[in-house]
Amino acid sequence: MSKTEEKKGWFSRLRDGLKRSSSAISGGITDIFTKRKLDDDVIEELEELLISADLGVATSARIAANIAKNRFDKEIAPEEIRGALADEVSTILDPVAQPFLLDESRKPHVVLVVGVNGSGKTTTIGKFAKQYRSAGKKVVLAAGDTFRAAAVEQLQVWGQRTGCDVVTTKVGGDAAGLSFTALEKAKAEQADLLLIDTAGRLQNKTDLMAELEKILRVIKKLDPDAPHSCLLVLDATTGQNALNQVEIFGKVCNVTGLVMTKLDGTARGGVLVAIADRFSLPVHAIGVGESEDDLQPFAAKDFARALSGVESN
Numbered sequence: 001m002s003k004t005e006e007k008k009g010w011f012s013r014l015r016d017g018l019k020r021s022s023s024a025i026s027g028g029i030t031d032i033f034t035k036r037k038l039d040d041d042v043i044e045e046l047e048e049l050l051i052s053a054d055l056g057v058a059t060s061a062r063i064a065a066n067i068a069k070n071r072f073d074k075e076i077a078p079e080e081i082r083g084a085l086a087d088e089v090s091t092i093l094d095p096v097a098q099p100f101l102l103d104e105s106r107k108p109h110v111v112l113v114v115g116v117n118g119s120g121k122t123t124t125i126g127k128f129a130k131q132y133r134s135a136g137k138k139v140v141l142a143a144g145d146t147f148r149a150a151a152v153e154q155l156q157v158w159g160q161r162t163g164c165d166v167v168t169t170k171v172g173g174d175a176a177g178l179s180f181t182a183l184e185k186a187k188a189e190q191a192d193l194l195l196i197d198t199a200g201r202l203q204n205k206t207d208l209m210a211e212l213e214k215i216l217r218v219i220k221k222l223d224p225d226a227p228h229s230c231l232l233v234l235d236a237t238t239g240q241n242a243l244n245q246v247e248i249f250g251k252v253c254n255v256t257g258l259v260m261t262k263l264d265g266t267a268r269g270g271v272l273v274a275i276a277d278r279f280s281l282p283v284h285a286i287g288v289g290e291s292e293d294d295l296q297p298f299a300a301k302d303f304a305r306a307l308s309g310v311e312s313n
């Protein structure tokens with residue numbers, strides 16, 4: 001498949017995945033803008049529409065005001081508004097759309113993967129493992145979600161599939177100790193990348209924080225700069241709650257980048273715009289489906305156009 005075909009294929013998948021979010025926005029724009037002049041009421045309705053699509057109050061107000069500029073008192077076609085919205089969203093997302101970069105000077109580059117249960121951490125780890133294995137890198141996985149046997153098994157499956165060693169311990173075992181062992185092994189083997197999975201029991205914040213802090217403390221004994229990255233995986237279906245998760249996890253570990261999954265299962269995909277606007281954290285990848293191919297590097301313009309219901313890329 002050529003690069004253009006591949007890009008086109010991904011754009012259709014992205015557009016299909018974001019359908020629930022985009023049809024609410026796109027349909028709302030048609031309802032608001034058909035045969036009406038752009039006045040204060042229309043701006044307010046647009047703002048409300050964006051808030052209901054989870055773009056956040058402050059961000060929605062700013063976008064609506066920007067779109068209204070130079071268009072006041074004119075009858076504007078819905079398609080033009082969708083295009084203008086895509087441009088506004090793209091301006092917000094562009095600075096945060098940054099691919100994850102492997103630091104080759106680290107042996108290994110240590111990545112701590114955090115996020116609440118079921119957010120898509122394992123899928124993300126599997127995808128990264130596959131990507132770097134295909135590039136000929138040595139990758140070690142640490143099954144740090146020691147609470148659930150299924151989480152460990154799932155990571156082992158990824159290990160087998162991608163040819164990566166998976167360091168595990170018994171169910172209920174110490175995640176920090178396991179991370180230490182995994183880093184020791186990865187260092188000894190001159191691995192390029194160590195991906196550490198973690199448990200995400202946000203319902204017990206104190207335990208979660210204590211556990212993450214312990215992992216951080218312990219791996220720093222072997223490498224004071226580790227972890228070199230901390231990826232927070234967010235589930236888009238949680239909507240505005242994803243903003244709280246960025247804050248909570250940010251207090252424990254220095255979150256360096258985000259991955260947002262399950263954008264296909266929700267009408268709340270706009271939350272990614274609110275998060276980008278508020279935290280300015282790099283967004284490395286997004287997921288619009290259950291297969292590993294549905295997790296792709298984040299492209300701001302494509303996302304903005306798909307979310308706004310602009311038909312082509």
Ligand SMILES: Nc1nc2c(ncn2[C@@H]2O[C@H](COP(=O)(O)OP(=O)(O)OP(=O)(O)O)[C@@H](O)[C@H]2O)c(=O)[nH]1
Nearest residue numbers: 117118119120121122123151261262287288289290
């Ligand atoms: N629809 C959809 N499902 C996804 C996406 N990403 C992951 N999933 C599914 O969500 C479920 C949870 O994903 P995992 O990768 O196991 O998440 P986790 O954070 O490791 O979960 P725990 O191990 O339970 O903590 C799985 O059934 C995945 O197939 C996505 O982008 N879209």
